[in-house]
Amino acid sequence: xxxxxxxxxxxxxxxxxxxxLVKDLCLTPGLVGSLVHFMDIDPERLAMIxxxxxxxxxxxxxxxxIDSTTDxxxxxxxxxxxINTASxxxxxxxxxxxxxxxxxxxxxxxxxxxxxxxxRLMLEVARDMEEICxxxxxxxSGNPVFEGCTLMTRETSIKVCGLCHGHxxxxxxxxxxxxxxxxxxxxxxxxxxxxxNIWLTHFxxxxxxxxxxxxxxxxxxxxxxxxxxxxxxxxxxxxxxxAIHQYRMYGLMPIGDTPRRGGWWxxxxxxxxxxxFGEPWGGPDxxxxxxxxxxxxxKRLAEMTRIANDPKASVIEAFGAEKxxxxxxxxxxxxxNDNEGYFQVNVPNKGALAGVPDDVVVEVPAIVNKKGIQxxxxxxxxxxxxxxxxxPEWLDMERxxxxxxxxxxxxxxxxxxxSHQTRSYDQAVEVLExxxxxxxxxxxxxxxxxxPNSAELLLQKMKDQVTA
Amino acid sequence: xxxxxxxxxxxxxxxxxxxxLVKDLCLTPGLVGSLVHFMDIDPERLAMIxxxxxxxxxxxxxxxxIDSTTDxxxxxxxxxxxINTASxxxxxxxxxxxxxxxxxxxxxxxxxxxxxxxxRLMLEVARDMEEICxxxxxxxSGNPVFEGCTLMTRETSIKVCGLCHGHxxxxxxxxxxxxxxxxxxxxxxxxxxxxxNIWLTHFxxxxxxxxxxxxxxxxxxxxxxxxxxxxxxxxxxxxxxxAIHQYRMYGLMPIGDTPRRGGWWxxxxxxxxxxxFGEPWGGPDxxxxxxxxxxxxxKRLAEMTRIANDPKASVIEAFGAEKxxxxxxxxxxxxxNDNEGYFQVNVPNKGALAGVPDDVVVEVPAIVNKKGIQxxxxxxxxxxxxxxxxxPEWLDMERxxxxxxxxxxxxxxxxxxxSHQTRSYDQAVEVLExxxxxxxxxxxxxxxxxxPNSAELLLQKMKDQVTA
Numbered sequence: 001x002x003x004x005x006x007x008x009x010x011x012x013x014x015x016x017x018x019x020x021l022v023k024d025l026c027l028t029p030g031l032v033g034s035l036v037h038f039m040d041i042d043p044e045r046l047a048m049i050x051x052x053x054x055x056x057x058x059x060x061x062x063x064x065x066i067d068s069t070t071d072x073x074x075x076x077x078x079x080x081x082x083i084n085t086a087s088x089x090x091x092x093x094x095x096x097x098x099x100x101x102x103x104x105x106x107x108x109x110x111x112x113x114x115x116x117x118x119x120r121l122m123l124e125v126a127r128d129m130e131e132i133c134x135x136x137x138x139x140x141s142g143n144p145v146f147e148g149c150t151l152m153t154r155e156t157s158i159k160v161c162g163l164c165h166g167h168x169x170x171x172x173x174x175x176x177x178x179x180x181x182x183x184x185x186x187x188x189x190x191x192x193x194x195x196x197n198i199w200l201t202h203f204x205x206x207x208x209x210x211x212x213x214x215x216x217x218x219x220x221x222x223x224x225x226x227x228x229x230x231x232x233x234x235x236x237x238x239x240x241x242x243a244i245h246q247y248r249m250y251g252l253m254p255i256g257d258t259p260r261r262g263g264w265w266x267x268x269x270x271x272x273x274x275x276x277f278g279e280p281w282g283g284p285d286x287x288x289x290x291x292x293x294x295x296x297x298x299k300r301l302a303e304m305t306r307i308a309n310d311p312k313a314s315v316i317e318a319f320g321a322e323k324x325x326x327x328x329x330x331x332x333x334x335x336x337n338d339n340e341g342y343f344q345v346n347v348p349n350k351g352a353l354a355g356v357p358d359d360v361v362v363e364v365p366a367i368v369n370k371k372g373i374q375x376x377x378x379x380x381x382x383x384x385x386x387x388x389x390x391x392p393e394w395l396d397m398e399r400x401x402x403x404x405x406x407x408x409x410x411x412x413x414x415x416x417x418x419s420h421q422t423r424s425y426d427q428a429v430e431v432l433e434x435x436x437x438x439x440x441x442x443x444x445x446x447x448x449x450x451x452p453n454s455a456e457l458l459l460q461k462m463k464d465q466v467t468a
Numbered sequence: 469x470x471x472x473x474x475x476x477x478x479x480x481x482x483x484x485x486x487x488x489l490v491k492d493l494c495l496t497p498g499l500v501g502s503l504v505h506f507m508d509i510d511p512e513r514l515a516m517i518x519x520x521x522x523x524x525x526x527x528x529x530x531x532x533x534i535d536s537t538t539d540x541x542x543x544x545x546x547x548x549x550x551i552n553t554a555s556x557x558x559x560x561x562x563x564x565x566x567x568x569x570x571x572x573x574x575x576x577x578x579x580x581x582x583x584x585x586x587x588r589l590m591l592e593v594a595r596d597m598e599e600i601c602x603x604x605x606x607x608x609s610g611n612p613v614f615e616g617c618t619l620m621t622r623e624t625s626i627k628v629c630g631l632c633h634g635h636x637x638x639x640x641x642x643x644x645x646x647x648x649x650x651x652x653x654x655x656x657x658x659x660x661x662x663x664x665n666i667w668l669t670h671f672x673x674x675x676x677x678x679x680x681x682x683x684x685x686x687x688x689x690x691x692x693x694x695x696x697x698x699x700x701x702x703x704x705x706x707x708x709x710x711a712i713h714q715y716r717m718y719g720l721m722p723i724g725d726t727p728r729r730g731g732w733w734x735x736x737x738x739x740x741x742x743x744x745f746g747e748p749w750g751g752p753d754x755x756x757x758x759x760x761x762x763x764x765x766x767k768r769l770a771e772m773t774r775i776a777n778d779p780k781a782s783v784i785e786a787f788g789a790e791k792x793x794x795x796x797x798x799x800x801x802x803x804x805n806d807n808e809g810y811f812q813v814n815v816p817n818k819g820a821l822a823g824v825p826d827d828v829v830v831e832v833p834a835i836v837n838k839k840g841i842q843x844x845x846x847x848x849x850x851x852x853x854x855x856x857x858x859x860p861e862w863l864d865m866e867r868x869x870x871x872x873x874x875x876x877x878x879x880x881x882x883x884x885x886x887s888h889q890t891r892s893y894d895q896a897v898e899v900l901e902x903x904x905x906x907x908x909x910x911x912x913x914x915x916x917x918x919x920p921n922s923a924e925l926l927l928q929k930m931k932d933q934v935t936a
Contacts, residue, residue, distance in 0.1 A: 218921075218925075244925065245926070249881075249922075249926065251919065263885055265896070272930065384870065384879065391866075395859055398859075408852065417733055418731075424733060424736065451716070457686075458716055458717065465743065466739065
């Protein structure tokens with residue numbers, strides 16, 4: 001039995017992701033005959049993906065309709081699912097932002113202007129959906145998942161589910177502990193929270209609490225591991241000293257992208273980052289790691305382009321014929337064909353995670369079947385994690401969304417002042433105005449305005465006044 | 469008609485306060501014949517206050533019973549009202565804390581260890597009351613009002629009302645604007661929030677919105693005032709550049725003690741403090757202002773001692789025969805004699821201020837009469853003030869109370885790390901351990917313990933590891 005549906009992919013130029021999606025769809029019998037409509041603003045990239053996807057489908061020998069467009073509204077027409085993986089700003093632009101901030105004294109761009117361009121894009125997609133395909137599910141697969149999904153579910157009537165890879169970090173723990181996971185069901189775990197801020201509340205191996213195994217590893221092997229382990233992936237920090245330190249600070253293991261956050265003190269300079277997140281890069285968020293990460297993305301893209309341009313190359317040989325570990329297609333299969341599964345999703349809270357307001361998107365486990373995406377009402381997180389980790393980030397999000405809604409430039413200034421690396425009021429004013437004046441930020445610069453009568457006093461610099 | 473009652477005063481050695489209380493009681497006909505029971509741990513100071521109070525009463529020619537004790541439980545016996553004005557730590561001890569923190573790189577002690585000794589004292593008083601005078605009202609008149617009143621109302625069944633002077637700051641605004649307040653009813657205002665974090669939502673003069681007058685003052689006279697005004701009181705900052713800057717940042721005027729807080733950027737060094745809070749002291753919280761403030765307290769105490777020791781001196785001549793502007797006695801008069809009044813109180817929220825949990829103590833206007841202390845359900849504060857000012861401080865409070873409840877030393881460490889002046893993890897560990905090892909902090913040092921297995925990693929210093 002198969003139920004053909006239409007899936008629109010916004011930002012389909014994320015080549016790796018789009019090809020994985022095609023593969024997963026081809027390998028999912030219940031979705032045979034479906035239509036994937038790729039949309040991207042880059043026509044060249046889009047054509048390349050389209051060609052590769054068709055060849056992949058043909059090599060896999062299944063039935064999948066593939067279409068592509070540079071017009072978002074065309075892609076959304078008749079969609080049952082919309083997967084948004086678009087990012088409004090390139091890696092190169094993000095690097096330019098970091099380099100400019102560095103000139104004002106910020107290490108690795110740790111000054112927060114929010115996500116204006118991505119939030120605006122997400123909201124535009126959701127609003128287009130309200131008009132064109134109001135019953136479709138939006139599967140948000142690009143960052144910022146937490147802020148963006150909360151914004152979209154507050155401002156539109158679209159059903160939104162955000163997805164992220166971070167929770168797989170729990171398997172990194174199991175692997176380092178040497179647990180045999182040839183039967184994946186031997187591991188029973190739960191890690192709820194907010195996206196990029198999830199905490200391992202339950203960790204059972206073959207029915208026994210596995211936290212004592214972790215504690216033993218820390219006591220007997222931790223120091224040795226931190227002294228000698230050399231990462232082979234920039235994101236390999238799940239067992240770093242910084243992650244374990246957060247476990248000791250907050251009482252539960254931080255999972256996946258969670259240890260990349262933590263307090264400012266993990267992130268002051270490259271030596272400190274190496275101390276907490278290991279050699280050779282100090283984790284994924286450093287001037288050593290990021291160029292490598294971007295170069296790898298570009299290398300993969302070049303490889304895809306090569307294969308796309310070589311009609312004799314085998315796509316299966318290059319990208320495999322095994323399902324990815326992505327959740328998008330299995331969730332769609334669950335919703336459409338009642339092929340039930342258990343997933344980690346980001347959906348409006350509505351009581352699933354105690355202590356977080358109902359209209360905030362939380363990351364929780366969910367059962368997905370024909371009835372829908374049904375979050376589990378998890379046990380409350382420890383009070384310490386709530387007040388030191390979850391609720392402060394909730395407030396960061398509320399400030400970002402309020403600034404976005406009210407277009408209040410003084411809230412951007414507040415956010416820059418709130419950066420732990422800001423040393424003076426003058427510095428905050430200077431870096432804010434410099435970042436807003438950057439090429440590529442024209443619309444953001446125009447969008448955010450100071451409230452009436454406030455610009456003069458807020459932009460005044462102490463150094464000009466005191467020396468005057 | 470008069471209803472004699474018993475009022476216990478804990479920390480009655482706050483001489484100025486205790487004498488003011490006696491005066492207000494003597495000048496309140498409805499409370500003639502009442503008993504004031506002074507309690508303090510300093511017998512000498514207590515005896516001095518007792519003598520002065522009796523003479524004051526006699527000079528004022530009214531009927532008031534006065535008793536004193538160093539035993540708190542004796543004072544609480546049969547009390548109808550308990551006024552707690554005690555502070556567990558001397559000004560000199562607070563200075564020693566600041567000086568030690570300064571050695572670790574903190575300007576004017578801006579490192580937050582919480583209020584262990586005062587919270588413990590408040591909770592002991594409230595718990596004693598549960599046992600001895602469970603129906604009495606506790607009027608909390610010493611800091612920290614916000615944290616302490618929230619703690620006591622959560623942990624005990626005692627009725628608590630916290631009081632503070634800060635809201636009178638609104639009259640400082642009116643005065644600077646040159647408004648004629650010979651009829652005080654010409655000014656109609658409201659400034660709700662949390663204690664030391666209140667915001668002028670309504671400001672009417674003779675029925676007209678007076679905010680435009682303030683805006684005009686800022687536009688036409690502000691800069692001149694900030695350049696030339698020289699404060700004659702250390703706390704004279706209501707119209708400072710820093711206060712007006714906060715008005716521009718947050719959209720409403722911060723009242724009273726509120727501008728003493730604000731962001732870290734107002735408080736980095738003495739030059740910065742003078743820029744924001746004026747000459748000659750840079751506001752009340754500097755190394756220039758505080759010794760003067762303490763010296764003034766001591767001067768007043770010396771003057772009281774002189775008068776107490778001179779039986780021929782007139783107490784009225786020294787301290788006047790006009791009611792103080794304190795709210796304690798008028799509130800008691802309202803509750804006991806239905807002599808209704810309108811006050812600014814700190815009571816559990818229960819819906820008075822939207823967006824703040826019910827069990828958090830808020831500062832709001834209240835009608836007080838025989839029915840009780842009845843907070844007004846005020847209009848919500850602007851969202852910007854909620855997310856930038858009220859809710860962050862709510863979280864600070866929740867963290868402090870959770871640390872106090874769980875005795876978790878790692879939460880103190882988190883709090884030190886959260887100080888904007890902390891520059892590295894090692895620095896936080898060092899200043900925390902140094903402060904806890906100070907003379908006078910033995911019990912706090914013993915009270916707060918690291919969670920099991922966490923001390924080793926949390927106390928590890930990067931510099932020792934990296935150079936090793």
